[in-house]
Ligand SMILES: [Zn+2]
């Protein structure tokens with residue numbers, strides 16, 4: 001597995017020597033290190049205010065001040081907020097899929113760019129954090145995919161911010177796909193799916209949980225719950241996009 005990863009990284013280096021940099025969406029020439037041209041970058045659907053303070057769900061219409069969406073109003077969460085700047089549509093959704101399922105590994109860079117914008121949100125910026133914690137994959141899924149997308153993205157955010165990544169969580173139950181399940185079924189499906197590896201690593205720490213997409217929030221909620229139980233001071237969530 002390690003060899004496959006090194007080869008992929010080496011291959012990426014070779015490709016960038018052979019091909020001039022280009023937009024990963026439309027193929028137009030770009031500057032070195034730029035994976036998305038300005039026109040395609042503009043197509044990414046940004047979440048604009050008003051949005052739910054808890055889960056970043058945008059609201060169509062005018063609201064003054066803070067707002068909590070109907071989905072969050074009657075729930076108690078173990079994470080303070082789930083912050084994201086983009087909707088998982090169009091180019092954003094396409095890049096996430098190509099990165100995860102088609103192994104277009106270089107797309108981690110534009111994904112991390114989008115994610116880094118979430119770190120500038122005041123819900124993250126106004127209180128310091130100690131470390132990033134990636135949502136883990138089950139070992140079986142990891143073997144299939146050969147990388148954990150959340151961990152790859154967390155590592156890039158760590159490089160940019162200087163804050164460490166703590167692989168604090170382990171996924172101990174293999175869960176089937178959640179897409180057909182409703183909220184209650186998802187929570188049931190995820191019960192006891194995660195375990196904290198070393199409680200001492202998270203105790204009294206302010207953590208940023210990292211995942212690629214926030215959909216119903218069931219996965220990050222279950223992760224946040226076990227992190228809180230292990231003694232984390234606070235958990236906030238950052239994702240590339242919102243489903
Ligand atoms: Zn383009």
Ligand SMILES: [Zn+2]
Pocket residue numbers: 052053054055056057068069070071072073
């Ligand atoms: Zn909400």
